[in-house]
Amino acid sequence: MRIPYAPTEPADPTPDTQAIYDRIRERRKPRPLIPLDLALLHNPQIADGYNALLGAIRTKSTFPLALAELAICYIAVLNSATYEWTAHAPIALKAGASREALQAVLDGRVKDEAAFSEDERLVLEFTEQSTKSIKVGDDVFERLKRRFNDQQVMELTITVGGYNMVSRFLVALDVTESNGKSMEMPS
The missing domain is CATH 1.20.1290.10 (AhpD-like)
Structure with a gap:
């Protein structure tokens, strides 16, 4: 990757940041965080929004x-x-x-x-x-x-x-x- 991956645990483990990591882990379950997650987690709020949007696109759509x-x-x-x-x-x-x-x-x-x-x-x-x-x-x-x-x-x-x-x-x-x-x- 052209920049280092973010850590698999929050660098600043505030309750909000930890909750974001937990939501992303829950979506990926049973797999661990994937490289895409670790690229996005440089900004946990963006990663959280991405996770919500793409999760909905993948699992809440009625399109075949x-x-x-x-x-x-x-x-x-x-x-x-x-x-x-x-x-x-x-x-x-x-x-x-x-x-x-x-x-x-x-x-x-x-x-x-x-x-x-x-x-x-x-x-x-x-x-x-x-x-x-x-x-x-x-x-x-x-x-x-x-x-x-x-x-x-x-x-x-x-x-x-x-x-x-x-x-x-x-x-x-x-x-x-x-x-x-x-x-x-x-x-």
Whole structure:
């Protein structure tokens, strides 16, 4: 990492800071704090806000998890965020994304219609426009609104925006020293 990781215990163990560490540990349970946490914990209040937002995106959304994880994996590919890919590709498969679709995302074959369902193509098109151009075309947005309810459209939008933030943070600080390493399909 380009700066040292924060300590696994608060440097200033005030009740507020200790509570933040405890909340993050609870979210990661049964795993210990991960390198991303230790990068964020240089500022416990920011780490706490991040933990709350990303925790809600991951566990409180009604948007189909396989589609959300496919979008997150595509963001990782678009932004060269190897650590994000490594963390989320297995989750995508477990959530129901097909190996064929995930491999096509990894290979940059997102225009390969045979590899994706109609919903997957739509989510990937939205993800690419939102990630690369920021502005999403009206046609794509209208198709999203016809397919998903307003809450789910918002949830996909915050998922794509949130994980773009994550990938940019991971790459800029080279969390886990993953920059430049190849992305590989999980076994």
